[in-house]
Amino acid sequence: MVKEVHVEGFEALQKAVDEHKGRQIFVLFSGSLGSDGMSWCPDCVAADPVVKESLRVASKDAVFIHCGVGDRPFWKDQKNIFRMKLGIKCVPTLMKWGEQKRLEDAECAKKDLVEMLLEDD
Numbered sequence: 001m002v003k004e005v006h007v008e009g010f011e012a013l014q015k016a017v018d019e020h021k022g023r024q025i026f027v028l029f030s031g032s033l034g035s036d037g038m039s040w041c042p043d044c045v046a047a048d049p050v051v052k053e054s055l056r057v058a059s060k061d062a063v064f065i066h067c068g069v070g071d072r073p074f075w076k077d078q079k080n081i082f083r084m085k086l087g088i089k090c091v092p093t094l095m096k097w098g099e100q101k102r103l104e105d106a107e108c109a110k111k112d113l114v115e116m117l118l119e120d121d
Helices: 010-019 042-057 072-076 081-086 105-109 111-119
Strands: 003-008 025-030 063-068 093-096 102-104
Touching (some): 003 010, 010 025, 025 042, 042 105, 042 111, 093 105
Parallel strands (some): 003 063
């Protein structure tokens, strides 16, 4: 079964990646949850159930990290750490860690694309 990890922020992401070195890692970058328990990012809200359902096609030894990128003002800062260090241009972004393979924006809500990324070796 795919191990799911939820983190908030860049440092927590780095720690989670380090803890799972040697395993296939997928990361979903998403707008952080507000006080109402919902992400400020409507595309993230649409993509989340599609990605979670599609995890069934990933390798059973894979790790899925759901990473909150902060609130909307933090994300919109063009110099935020996710943009500068990882080249993340939009949320949601689903990527295979250590590779260039990624889905962005509305692509993350397309089950066929998500499953291709998760099952591709």
